[in-house]
Structure formats: C-alpha cells, structure tokens
Amino acid sequence: MANETLSAQIAGIVIDIEADVQYILNHQNPILDLVRTKDTQGIPGKTVDFPAYGAIASSDVNSTAEGTDVTSNKQVTNTETEATVAEHVIMATVSDLAVMSTRNQLVDDIVLLFTDGIRAKLEDDIMNLLTAFTQTVAGAATTITSDHWMDAIRQIAAAKGNLNELVAFLSPKQVWGAKGIQNFLVTPALDSGGVGETFKNVGWVGNYAGVDIYWSNEINEDIGSGGDAAGGMFSKRAIGLNWKGVTIGVERNESLRGFEIVATGRWGEIELVDTWGVYMLSDVA
Numbered sequence: 001m002a003n004e005t006l007s008a009q010i011a012g013i014v015i016d017i018e019a020d021v022q023y024i025l026n027h028q029n030p031i032l033d034l035v036r037t038k039d040t041q042g043i044p045g046k047t048v049d050f051p052a053y054g055a056i057a058s059s060d061v062n063s064t065a066e067g068t069d070v071t072s073n074k075q076v077t078n079t080e081t082e083a084t085v086a087e088h089v090i091m092a093t094v095s096d097l098a099v100m101s102t103r104n105q106l107v108d109d110i111v112l113l114f115t116d117g118i119r120a121k122l123e124d125d126i127m128n129l130l131t132a133f134t135q136t137v138a139g140a141a142t143t144i145t146s147d148h149w150m151d152a153i154r155q156i157a158a159a160k161g162n163l164n165e166l167v168a169f170l171s172p173k174q175v176w177g178a179k180g181i182q183n184f185l186v187t188p189a190l191d192s193g194g195v196g197e198t199f200k201n202v203g204w205v206g207n208y209a210g211v212d213i214y215w216s217n218e219i220n221e222d223i224g225s226g227g228d229a230a231g232g233m234f235s236k237r238a239i240g241l242n243w244k245g246v247t248i249g250v251e252r253n254e255s256l257r258g259f260e261i262v263a264t265g266r267w268g269e270i271e272l273v274d275t276w277g278v279y280m281l282s283d284v285a
Contacts, residue, residue: 021104023112026120029214034167035126035239036272038083046085048242050272051078055160083242083268088121090114095258107259111248114263118246124218125269127169129239130232133277135159140228143179144282149209152233152278159275161235166211171219171229173284180284181208227285234277242268 038048054077064070092110099106135155137148149168157163174180185205186196199205206213211233221229244266251260271277 021109023109023116025113025116026123027215027217028116028119029123029169029216031119031123031126032241032243034214034236035241035269036237037241037243039243039245040085041243041245046268047082048240048268050081050083050240050270052081052273053078081240081270081272083240083270085242085244085266085268088118088265088267089262090117091260091262093253093256093258093260095256097257099259107250107261110261111250111263114261115246115248118263118265120218122265122267123216125267126239126241127216127218127230127232129269129271130169130219130234130277131230131279131281132271132274133232133234133238133279134274135278137278137280138282140223140226140281141283142281143183144174144181144280146184148280148282149181149211149233152280153209153211155278156233156235156276159273161273161276162237163210163235165236166233167214167236168211168231168233168280169214169216169219170231170280171221171284172215172217173221174219174229174231174280174282175213175215176203177284179282181213221284223281227283228281229284231280231282232277233280235273238271238273238276240270240272242270 036050038050040048056074060074062070062072092114094106094110135152137152137155138144152168153163153166156166170181176182182199185199185208195205195208219230221227223230246263246265249260249262249264251262253260
C-alpha cells in the first residue's frame with residue numbers, strides 16, 4: 001500500500017518529546033573547607049591579614065635553677081600575610097527570542113552553569129598555589145610512589161604542620177593514570193589494610209596514610225609540555241582564603257530586547273606557611 005501518512009509528512013505539527021536537560025558541570029570539591037577561610041561577606045574592607053608566628057623550639061627553653069633570675073629573652077616574631085579580594089566575572093547576554101524559543105528555563109540554566117564556573121575558577125586559583133611550595137617530592141619525568149607520598153608527610157611533620165588536617169590534590173592522571181597512585185595502591189606488596197582492594201572495587205580511595213585525597217580538573221597535566229602533573233599535599237592552614245562570596249545579577253536591557261546575566265565571585269587567596277605544603281610534580285605521560 002502507498003501514500004501512508006507518516007510522521008515525516010506532518011513534521012511541522014509533531015511534538016518532540018522533551019528529554020532531561022544535561023548540565024556539563026565541573027567536579028565539585030569542598031574547597032572552602034579545605035583551606036583556612038575567612039568569610040568576610042558583609043564586612044567592610046578588601047584585605048585580610050593572616051599572621052603566622054615563628055616556631056618555638058625546645059632549645060629556646062632553658063633549664064633554670066630555682067631562685068635564679070632569667071635574663072635571656074626569646075624574641076617573638078610573625079610574618080604578615082595579606083589576602084586581598086579581587087573580582088572574577090562571567091557574563092552572558094540572552095535575547096528575548098532565545099528565551100521564548102526554548103522549553104527550558106534558559107536564564108535559570110545559565111545561572112546554574114555560571115555559578116559552577118565561578119566555583120571552578122576558585123578551585124583553579126587555589127590549585128595554582130601548589131606549584132609555589134618550595135618543598136617537593138617526585139619531580140619531572142618521575143612516577144609517583146608510596147615513598148614519595150610518605151616523604152611529603154614527613155616534610156610537613158618536620159615543619160610542625162598539623163597532620164590531622166592533611167589533604168592532597170591530584171590530577172585525574174595522578175589518580176587513575178598508569179603512573180598515578182593506582183600504580184602503587186593496587187600493588188599487593190603495598191596493599192596494606194585493603195586500600196588497594198578498595199581502589200580496585202570502588203575506583204577511588206578518599207584517604208591514604210591519613211591524608212584525604214581529592215582530584216581536580218584544574219591541575220595542569222602537561223607542565224612545560226613535558227607530560228608532568230602539578231599536584232600537591234598541604235595542611236589546611238598552609239593556604240589562606242579571603243572569601244566575600246558570589247553574586248548573580250540578571251539585568252533587563254530593553255533596547256537590546258534581552259537580559260544580561262552576570263556572575264561575580266570575590267576572593268583573594270595566599271600561601272601562608274610554605275613549609276606546610278609540598279609540591280607533588282610527577283610524570284603522567
């Protein structure tokens with residue numbers, strides 16, 4: 001039989017089935033909780049000072065006989081470290097016709113995407129501080145090992161960093177790549193306490209040797225075009241963040257017949273104690 005009326009012949013009145021909207025969002029880390037954050041939202045001023053006092057060593061404390069006057073002083077000093085807020089902005093202009101032509105709440109969708117983008121920029125700024133730590137493990141063209149991991153902890157401990165709040169940020173290849181931590185976590189000889197089995201079964205471990213592990217897409221995996229990734233380990237108090245929050249504005253532009261959507265993040269980040277962090281550069285190529 002011929003001349004059937006098919007959907008192709010009446011395409012103009014056939015309604016498409018609306019599928020769920022897919023948002024391509026960044027992996028979210030609780031970055032505000034992983035550094036020393038001073039929330040200054042609603043507080044006047046752009047700059048926050050994070051004073052860092054010098055260490056007191058056992059050699060500074062003298063054994064003194066009873067009744068003997070102490071005549072030597074220990075000078076107490078601090079390093080002034082200031083974090084000054086800067087603005088980080090992204091804007092889109094959406095026409096009325098674009099809004100009218102979509103089934104979805106287009107403005108709301110863009111607000112969600114912009115908020116996530118601001119969060120990613122904050123993470124990127126923090127990750128860029130990792131390369132500034134002067135203490136290092138592994139290195140260019142070097143595969144990271146468990147010994148490197150333990151040495152990073154040792155360096156922070158020697159500097160009197162708090163080992164109860166250690167975190168490591170690694171790139172995806174430093175976690176799952178053939179030369180990443182999976183390379184030694186799944187090795188039977190090093191699989192202490194079933195960490196390697198957990199990694200193989202779940203595809204992830206959140207802690208190794210007392211260090212909480214996070215991954216970030218903001219970490220450069222090709223430093224100097226050499227195929228090396230720029231991860232790091234640090235104590236929470238090694239990095240300071242002056243946080244003034246995020247604002248989203250939607251402004252009507254009548255002559256343009258549309259809306260301006262502006263997302264602004266306000267913060268300033270700074271390294272506080274250099275020796276409480278370790279730059280973990282490693283080969284991932």
